[in-house]
Amino acid sequence: xxxxxxxxxxxxxGSNSLHVLKGINFSVEEGELVAIxxxxxxxxxxxLNILGMLDVLDEGSYTLDGVPIKDLNETKAxxxxxxxxxxxxQSFNLINYKSAMENVALPLYYQKVGRKERQEKALxxxxxxxxxxxxxxxxxxxxxxxxQRVAIARAMAAEPKVLLADEPTGALDSTTxxxxxxxxxxxxxxxNTILIVTHEPDIADMCKRIVHLKDGVIVEDKKITxxxxxxxx
Amino acid sequence: MFSRDNWKEIFETIxxxxxxxxxxxxxxxxxxxxxxxxxxxxxxxxxxxxEFFGDDATNVLYVFPGRTTIPYKGYKSNxxxxxxxxxxxxxxxxxxxxVEYTTPRISRGGLVKYKNESNNYTTRAVGPSHQYxxxxxxMKGRFINEKDIKNKTKYVVIGRLVEKDxxxxxxxxxxxxxxxxxxxxVIGVFQDDGGDNEERLIYMPYTTRQLxxxxxxxxxxxxxxxxxxxxxxxAMALDLSLTRFxxxxxxxxxxxxxxxxxxxxxxxxxQNQQFARVLQIIVGFVAFGTIIAGIIGIxxxxxxxxxxxxxxxGIRKALGATxxxxxxxxxxxxxxxxxxxxxxxxxxxxxxxxxxxEKLKDYFITNPYIDLTMAISATLVLILFGAIAGYIPxxxxxxxxxxxxxxxx
Numbered sequence: 001x002x003x004x005x006x007x008x009x010x011x012x013x014g015s016n017s018l019h020v021l022k023g024i025n026f027s028v029e030e031g032e033l034v035a036i037x038x039x040x041x042x043x044x045x046x047x048l049n050i051l052g053m054l055d056v057l058d059e060g061s062y063t064l065d066g067v068p069i070k071d072l073n074e075t076k077a078x079x080x081x082x083x084x085x086x087x088x089x090q091s092f093n094l095i096n097y098k099s100a101m102e103n104v105a106l107p108l109y110y111q112k113v114g115r116k117e118r119q120e121k122a123l124x125x126x127x128x129x130x131x132x133x134x135x136x137x138x139x140x141x142x143x144x145x146x147x148q149r150v151a152i153a154r155a156m157a158a159e160p161k162v163l164l165a166d167e168p169t170g171a172l173d174s175t176t177x178x179x180x181x182x183x184x185x186x187x188x189x190x191x192n193t194i195l196i197v198t199h200e201p202d203i204a205d206m207c208k209r210i211v212h213l214k215d216g217v218i219v220e221d222k223k224i225t226x227x228x229x230x231x232x233x
Numbered sequence: 234m235f236s237r238d239n240w241k242e243i244f245e246t247i248x249x250x251x252x253x254x255x256x257x258x259x260x261x262x263x264x265x266x267x268x269x270x271x272x273x274x275x276x277x278x279x280x281x282x283x284e285f286f287g288d289d290a291t292n293v294l295y296v297f298p299g300r301t302t303i304p305y306k307g308y309k310s311n312x313x314x315x316x317x318x319x320x321x322x323x324x325x326x327x328x329x330x331x332v333e334y335t336t337p338r339i340s341r342g343g344l345v346k347y348k349n350e351s352n353n354y355t356t357r358a359v360g361p362s363h364q365y366x367x368x369x370x371x372m373k374g375r376f377i378n379e380k381d382i383k384n385k386t387k388y389v390v391i392g393r394l395v396e397k398d399x400x401x402x403x404x405x406x407x408x409x410x411x412x413x414x415x416x417x418x419v420i421g422v423f424q425d426d427g428g429d430n431e432e433r434l435i436y437m438p439y440t441t442r443q444l445x446x447x448x449x450x451x452x453x454x455x456x457x458x459x460x461x462x463x464x465x466x467x468a469m470a471l472d473l474s475l476t477r478f479x480x481x482x483x484x485x486x487x488x489x490x491x492x493x494x495x496x497x498x499x500x501x502x503x504q505n506q507q508f509a510r511v512l513q514i515i516v517g518f519v520a521f522g523t524i525i526a527g528i529i530g531i532x533x534x535x536x537x538x539x540x541x542x543x544x545x546x547g548i549r550k551a552l553g554a555t556x557x558x559x560x561x562x563x564x565x566x567x568x569x570x571x572x573x574x575x576x577x578x579x580x581x582x583x584x585x586x587x588x589x590x591e592k593l594k595d596y597f598i599t600n601p602y603i604d605l606t607m608a609i610s611a612t613l614v615l616i617l618f619g620a621i622a623g624y625i626p627x628x629x630x631x632x633x634x635x636x637x638x639x640x641x642x
Contacts, residue, residue: 054551054636074632075555082553093548093639097249110553115238158553 001162001193002028002051007060009046020046022216024060028162028195033188033226035204036197038213045166047213048197052085052164053077065161082110086155090167092147094139100126100150101135107158125153129183145176152183156192163187163194169203175232181206182229202227243566253541254570257534261571261615262578264527268520268611269582269603275516277593277601282509284599292333292468293366295496296455296475298483305486314483314492316452318443324457327478331471333460336360337439337452343413345435347399354395356412356435358442366456367425369436374406374421381438388441390421392432412437415445459499468499527615532622535567539626546630547638556631563627564620571619575612583608 009021020043028034038044049055050062053069062069064084072080086107087093094103105122113121126132129149131142139147148168155163165184169177181203188194188208196207204210205227212220247254298314316337324335339358344351363369364376372393381388389412396405396419405419417437425431443449459471472495479485485492539546546559586601593601630638 049636052551054639055634074550075557078550078553078555081551087551089639093544093551095545095548098245102245106549107552109238109242110549110555110558115241154552 001030001032001065002026002195003061003063004051005061007047007050007062008058009043009050009055010058020216021050024216024218026211026218026221028193030193031188031191033185033194033208034196035207035210036195036213037199037201037204037210039199042213043216044197044199044213048164048166048195051162051195052087053081078110082107082158084161086158086160086163088148088151088155088163088165088168090170092139092144092151092171094147094150094154096139099136099138100131100142100153103139103150104154104157107154111158121157122153125157126150128156129153143176144172145179148172148176148180149183152180152187156187161193163192165194165196167197167199169198169200174202177203178229178232182233185226185229239562239565243562243569246562246566247570253534253538257531257538257567257619258570258574258577260527260530260534261619262574262581264523264530264615265575265578265608265612266582266585267523268527269579269608270585270601271516271520271523272607272611273582273586273589273601273603274593274598275513275520275601276603277589277598278512278516279506279509280599280601281594281597282505285505291498291502292461293456293458293498294468294472294475295498296457296479297494297496298454299491299494301485301489302491303486303489305489306484308484314479314485316455318450318452320479320482321452321455323482324455324475324478328457328471328474331459331463331467331474333458334362334365335458336362336366336456337454338363338456339439339442339451339453341413341442345395345399345413346411347405347408350399352395352398354433354435356389356437356442358437358439360439362458363436363456366458367427367431369423369425372422372424373404374419376421376423377436377438382440385440385444386438387415387417388420388437389417390423390436391419392434393422393424394429394432395435396422398433465499465503468497472497472500524611524615528618528622531567531571531615531619535563535619535623536626538567539563539623539630543630543633543638547633547635547640550631550635551639556628559631560624560627563630564623567623568616568620571616575616579608579612 004024004026007021007024010017010019024047036044036047046055050057053072069080095106098106101119101122104125105118108118108121123132123135126135129152131146131149131153134142134146139150142150168184169180172180184194184196185206196203198204205224206229207224208226209223210220211218298316301308301310301312301314304310321335321337325332336359341356341358342353343356345354359377360382361376361378369376374390376390377388389410391405399405399410400408405422408419409416410419412435439452443451457471457475459468463471475495476493479493480487480489483492549559583603586603589601591599
């Protein structure tokens with residue numbers, strides 16, 4: 001599904017250049033649930049941003065579902081993001097003047113799906129995250145956990161190949177975190193490929209594979225026995 | 234780009250961001266409103282100028298005799314020049330090419346009596362054409378005609394206010410009034426747009442006046458109307474010919490500036506119209522400045538709007554919004570708001586101008602108005618520049634990487 005070869009990325013900081021990713025080789029099969037771990041500054045968010053086409057790579061190659069991702073202009077990148085990827089952010093990033101349902105329907109709007117169908121699909125995905133009766137509420141009327149569930153529903157609505165989550169539980173307390181992880185595990189059970197960036201070991205243990213990043217290189221990549229989040233909920 | 238879905242999205246955005254909508258709408262509406270009102274006021278000024286001259290014919294020259302200041306051909310200086318009936322005939326004969334009509338005017342003051350009422354009025358002894366020179370409007374009866382001139386009849390035509398003063402609500406036609414000791418029959422009552430003073434005049438045949446004054450043939454001044462088709466240049470040429478004609482006939486030195494005077498209404502009108510036009514240009518300049526200020530205002534708001542929405546645009550881009558759709562939605566929103574509020578401001582301005590009418594006449598502003606084409610073009614210019622001003626920050630927002638936009642707090 002994801003194939004990365006010898007990936008390099010550096011940022012210019014004035015006259016200095018900060019080498020963040022120093023040759024990453026990494027691949028993900030369909031249906032995997034991968035945790036990318038590392039301390040802050042290890043390059044894990046940069047890796048996720050490059051995977052999400054939110055940022056461009058300097059060297060190396062990136063293939064997503066058989067499509068080489070290179071030399072994308074903004075329009076092409078936007079289309080690929082819309083078609084291939086769903087995003088979940090630490091700070092939720094819901095549009096604050098749109099209701100939960102409208103937020104979930106937004107990626108479908110950019111897929112040029114008709115209004116009626118958009119609403120039906122949005123309600124279906126809200127139902128899946130257990131927030132159907134909150135469809136008409138604004139993000140400000142939802143709790144943190146509910147907001148993240150709306151964000152997950154939004155990421156799923158476009159039916160992406162890969163779901164990318166950047167510290168999805170970073171802004172939540174542990175009970176809510178486990179609820180969100182339970183939801184993510186269920187989505188993964190349904191066959192979806194998911195990548196999670198986290199620095200919390202208990203969240204990482206709920207994935208099927210952990211990739212450790214340190215100073216821009218992968219130091220450890222192991223498959224683990226998944227801890228089910230449902231037992232804590 | 235103009236699908237129903239896009240509009241729905243834009244309406245939702247507008248509806249849910251009322252302050253932003255209000256700010257940009259208000260700026261545009263105010264800019265256009267001030268432009269329309271100022272420009273209309275400028276037109277009102279020009280109207281006032283035109284009205285000042287509108288009550289008299291504009292194709293006339295007034296010729297007055299004066300006093301010589303230079304000795305010439307054996308005549309001493311300080312000689313009083315006088316006009317008489319032969320001058321009138323000579324003008325008609327020699328300058329027939331230019332002249333539409335001529336009329337003498339002999340003005341006298343005097344006490345006028347009817348029964349117990351009496352008052353002092355100016356009497357003008359004139360020819361029939363004088364009616365056109367002053368644009369005298371007959372309310373009832375008739376003006377002096379050629380027959381009156383020939384027969385030296387003792388008829389008068391009185392102003393509306395003379396009738397009101399002397400006759401109250403009674404009809405003056407056919408009544409006899411006493412003008413400086415002689416009885417005259419009233420044959421007509423007139424009105425004049427030139428104001429109250431013009432309506433307190435009494436007209437009589439000039440030959441009758443000459444008969445009363447010892448049967449002489451003297452004339453105070455001569456009014457010469459030129460054919461309108463000769464235009465401004467023709468009028469100036471006639472002005473020169475008349476001066477030359479009188480200087481020659483009355484033995485006045487060609488260098489003497491005081492022997493004969495000519496007041497050229499066409500020339501004055503032209504000068505005043507130029508003055509009014511300059512005023513209008515100044516007002517137009519101020520109005521143009523308002524439009525510029527409006528454009529700067531809407532530009533600022535658009536920069537602010539885009540800045541405020543950076544994060545939202547980042548989210549949208551992460552969800553698959555292309556740069557084109559980002560720019561498109563910002564522009565459509567701004568053009569929609571500026572169009573609605575621009576035309577609202579324009580209509581309000583036009584309404585204000587219409588309701589002003591004559592209320593500002595004391596400040597030399599009469600019937601301010603704005604050409605609808607002008608108002609609409611100004612509105613369109615503001616909308617266009619609002620769109621351009623919105624495009625630049627929108628383009629920049631569309632070009633920043635979504636990851637940077639998402640980081641924006």
